[in-house]
Amino acid sequence: AQKVTQAQTEISVVEKEDVTLDCVYETRDTTYYLFWYKQPPSGELVFLIRRNSFDEQNEISGRYSWNFQKSTSSFNFTITASQVVDSAVYFCALSGLGGGSNYKLTFGKGTLLTVNP
Amino acid sequence: DGGITQSPKYLFRKEGQNVTLSCEQNLNHDAMYWYRQDPGQGLRLIYYSQIVNDFQKGDIAEGYSVSREKKESFPLTVTSAQKNPTAFYLCASSPKRSPLHFGNGTRLTVT
Numbered sequence: 149a150q151k152v153t154q155a156q157t158e159i160s161v162v163e164k165e166d167v168t169l170d171c172v173y174e175t176r177d178t179t180y181y182l183f184w185y186k187q188p189p190s191g192e193l194v195f196l197i198r199r200n201s202f203d204e205q206n207e208i209s210g211r212y213s214w215n216f217q218k219s220t221s222s223f224n225f226t227i228t229a230s231q232v233v234d235s236a237v238y239f240c241a242l243s244g245l246g247g248g249s250n251y252k253l254t255f256g257k258g259t260l261l262t263v264n265p
Numbered sequence: 266d267g268g269i270t271q272s273p274k275y276l277f278r279k280e281g282q283n284v285t286l287s288c289e290q291n292l293n294h295d296a297m298y299w300y301r302q303d304p305g306q307g308l309r310l311i312y313y314s315q316i317v318n319d320f321q322k323g324d325i326a327e328g329y330s331v332s333r334e335k336k337e338s339f340p341l342t343v344t345s346a347q348k349n350p351t352a353f354y355l356c357a358s359s360p361k362r363s364p365l366h367f368g369n370g371t372r373l374t375v376t
Contacts, residue, residue, distance in 0.1 A: 152307070157305070183364065185367075190369065191353065191355075191369050191370040191372075192355075192367050192368060192369045192370065193308075193355065193357075193365075193367040194367075195364045195365070195366070198364050239307060239308070241308075252298075252310060252313060252323070253308070253310070253365065255300075255307035255308040255309075256307050257305065257306055257307040258305075258306075258307055
């Protein structure tokens with residue numbers, strides 16, 4: 149069975165602070181995908197990143213960066229110089245590659261990030 | 266503009282009534298999904314469909330039913346057998362082996 153744990157339920161920071169959201173996963177699959185999604189107050193989930201298990205290279209996209217460590221089964225997400233618009237619930241998710249199937253995502257419970265001015 | 270449309274945004278029903286949530290996509294995606302979100306919880310998969318006229322149960326399918334008669338549409342019926350139907354329901358779609366795109370969700374309240 150797959151499991152995703154986001155131990156931080158809520159985080160509150162002041163604008164311009166850096167913040168890291170933790171994600172730890174469990175899977176018996178040898179190949180899999182990891183995802184981060186953002187859910188702003190409007191409710192829809194916005195895709196941020198997909199990382200496959202073959203590739204442990206860290207990724208940076210503007211103020212966002214992701215640290216994938218297979219040895220510790222972690223896929224942490226850092227926002228540098230946070231802004232009020234970053235306030236949202238952030239979900240980490242896991243999917244097997246499953247042959248020809250599309251993704252069945254297993255989600256963590258999410259981390260509510262509040263960035264205060 | 267391409268996207269996923271869920272309607273209505275808010276839905277209220279009396280206990281014991283079936284209710285159908287709409288999900289339409291014009292992205293030409295093969296796969297469609299229904300997730301349920303409860304406060305402080307992650308998303309849990311209810312049903313998914315990879316092609317027209319075929320669908321599979323997810324982790325919490327009991328009390329729900331779906332149909333996939335058209336590629337664009339994947340309606341979800343919440344039946345009276347669902348013990349705790351009040352929740353936020355999210356529909357998603359994806360092309361093969363690509364990340365899911367989500368709709369804006371329907372908040373269902375059953376009293």
